[in-house]
Amino acid sequence: MKESTGEIIEQGQINVQPDFIYPYIIRVLDKSDLMAVMQLQIHVTADIKREELYVPISEEEMRYILTGNGEALGVFIQDRMYAACALLFNVDDDMNMARELNFSNDELEQVAQLELSLVDPVLRGAKLQHKMAEALARREEARQTRKYLFSTSSPYNYASIQTLTALGLQIVRLCKMYYDWDRYVMYKEFAEPTQLDTANSVSIPNTAFAEQQQWLDKGYRGYSLFQDNEGIKIVFAPKL
Numbered sequence: 001m002k003e004s005t006g007e008i009i010e011q012g013q014i015n016v017q018p019d020f021i022y023p024y025i026i027r028v029l030d031k032s033d034l035m036a037v038m039q040l041q042i043h044v045t046a047d048i049k050r051e052e053l054y055v056p057i058s059e060e061e062m063r064y065i066l067t068g069n070g071e072a073l074g075v076f077i078q079d080r081m082y083a084a085c086a087l088l089f090n091v092d093d094d095m096n097m098a099r100e101l102n103f104s105n106d107e108l109e110q111v112a113q114l115e116l117s118l119v120d121p122v123l124r125g126a127k128l129q130h131k132m133a134e135a136l137a138r139r140e141e142a143r144q145t146r147k148y149l150f151s152t153s154s155p156y157n158y159a160s161i162q163t164l165t166a167l168g169l170q171i172v173r174l175c176k177m178y179y180d181w182d183r184y185v186m187y188k189e190f191a192e193p194t195q196l197d198t199a200n201s202v203s204i205p206n207t208a209f210a211e212q213q214q215w216l217d218k219g220y221r222g223y224s225l226f227q228d229n230e231g232i233k234i235v236f237a238p239k240l
């Protein structure tokens with residue numbers, strides 16, 4: 001295993017299984033980490049129950065991110081990668097999620113996108129996606145080169161919607177993307193996040209697409225979610 005020079009942005013201790021606590025590091029990935037990301041993706045996707053939860057990244061797209069067009073982080077225990085997350089800031093036009101919102105050409109150039117998150121099942125539930133995505137968003141904001149942070153999520157991906165809404169991304173559109181799969185388009189503006197009137201919130205089942213669409217059409221945005229005995233509910237509120 002080569003010694004990486006990637007910047008370490010966090011280190012700590014994590015429970016891998018009950019009673020097993022290991023030291024971990026989160027560091028910036030470089031192109032020598034490409035194959036480890038692709039192997040992690042194969043390992044994680046083998047365990048996914050519902051194919052449409054996750055759109056696989058190609059080796060070519062991941063290489064593009066790792067060679068100066070984005071930034072990626074990995075969680076390592078004893079030199080093995082257990083989790084990864086990637087942000088793209090040089091976004092090709094046809095890949096730009098803001099096209100779904102009819103952004104102008106100037107605005108499209110101001111977009112950064114969270115592209116993938118992978119956490120090995122043995123480390124699930126430790127908020128590693130949140131740790132990595134939050135760090136990537138903070139570092140992107142500090143660079144001050146992009147105005148908007150976008151991502152997409154399946155309405156069925158509880159963990160991802162939780163992470164993205166916790167970072168302040170709001171659901172603004174529900175549409176078909178990728179292989180004709182249902183997707184929320186989510187974003188925030190770094191400098192001037194849209195304020196919502198959360199006192200007037202409505203909670204809609206994540207599967208009630210027609211009802212969600214009606215609230216989106218009225219200008220409401222999704223900003224949170226919870227799970228009760230009926231299933232997952234997405235919380236929408238109007239703009240202030």
Ligand SMILES: CC(C)(COP(=O)(O)OP(=O)(O)OC[C@H]1O[C@@H](n2cnc3c(N)ncnc32)[C@H](O)[C@@H]1OP(=O)(O)O)[C@@H](O)C(=O)NCCC(=O)NCCS
Binds near residue numbers: 115120129157158
């Ligand atoms: C999405 C993913 C990265 C989140 O992993 P994580 O950081 O360990 O998740 P969190 O610790 O934030 O978990 C948040 C909640 O979701 C639950 N959760 C996490 N992963 C889950 C999964 N695969 N299925 C069901 N629930 C899951 C957790 O139990 C937790 O629930 P709680 O808030 O009620 O306690 C991970 O599940 C994964 O790799 N999934 C496959 C790939 C994928 O879908 N990536 C996202 C799209 S790019």
